[in-house]
Amino acid sequence: MWPKWGKPSxxxxxxxxxDLPSSVATPSFKDIHSLLHDEDETGxxxxxxxxxxxxxxxxxxxLRTWRSLQSSTLAESGDKRIVLYxxxxxxxxxxxxxxxxxxSILRGFRVAVDERxxxxxxxxxxxLKGLLGRQQLSLPRVFIGGRYIGGAEEIRQLHESGELKxxxxxxxxxxxxxxxxxxxxxxLLCSVCNGSRKCHTDKGGFRSCGCCNENGLVRCPDCCTPIx
Ligand SMILES: [Zn+2]
Ligand SMILES: [Zn+2]
Numbered sequence: 001m002w003p004k005w006g007k008p009s010x011x012x013x014x015x016x017x018x019d020l021p022s023s024v025a026t027p028s029f030k031d032i033h034s035l036l037h038d039e040d041e042t043g044x045x046x047x048x049x050x051x052x053x054x055x056x057x058x059x060x061x062x063l064r065t066w067r068s069l070q071s072s073t074l075a076e077s078g079d080k081r082i083v084l085y086x087x088x089x090x091x092x093x094x095x096x097x098x099x100x101x102x103x104s105i106l107r108g109f110r111v112a113v114d115e116r117x118x119x120x121x122x123x124x125x126x127x128l129k130g131l132l133g134r135q136q137l138s139l140p141r142v143f144i145g146g147r148y149i150g151g152a153e154e155i156r157q158l159h160e161s162g163e164l165k166x167x168x169x170x171x172x173x174x175x176x177x178x179x180x181x182x183x184x185x186x187x188l189l190c191s192v193c194n195g196s197r198k199c200h201t202d203k204g205g206f207r208s209c210g211c212c213n214e215n216g217l218v219r220c221p222d223c224c225t226p227i228x
């Protein structure tokens with residue numbers, strides 16, 4: 001048996017591919033790998049890199065197929081509301097650039113995008129954590145029709161492959177003019193505390209305003225409604 005290990009062949013029954021039907025087993029990972037492999041590159045490190053890259057590509061392709069199935073179901077439901085969670089703060093450069101890229105891609109389709117800036121209201125973060133069911137997350141994040149589509153990398157790939165257009169098809173068009181109530185800011189100054197976060201009480205003291213967020217703002221009732 002030892003020589004077999006040293007020199008594997010296609011007919012080797014110990015190979016995992018041999019358990020699969022021939023239609024699934026070909027083309028093998030090795031064949032595609034050899035196509036991807038740059039002839040000028042040498043060394044195991046390069047091959048490992050290409051292999052990992054290939055596996056990621058395969059996983060992405062599978063994910064796309066699955067999502068396209070979801071997308072077609074979604075199209076039938078007619079709900080194509082696009083929600084983008086992002087940050088306008090330039091604290092982490094990559095996050096800021098990713099958010100800007102995704103915003104720009106989505107805006108390019110000239111459809112209505114519910115843009116939720118986490119720096120305007122920390123409740124958006126709580127909302128997002130609840131939707132994704134995890135505590136640690138990066139921005140941006142995109143939902144279409146109440147379903148999670150992905151972050152910057154997924155949106156970029158879907159856009160480059162032309163698939164994003166299919167997801168967005170049927171979404172309501174972008175409004176011709178900004179919301180009259182908030183001017184497109186999506187928030188209004190709290191009318192109870194005038195944005196000060198403090199309310200005068202009958203006893204003469206001050207208490208924190210319970211009507212607005214940490215910035216003394218309330219969501220615009222005309223254009224900033226819950227996601228689902
Ligand atoms: Zn508004
Ligand atoms: Zn207030």
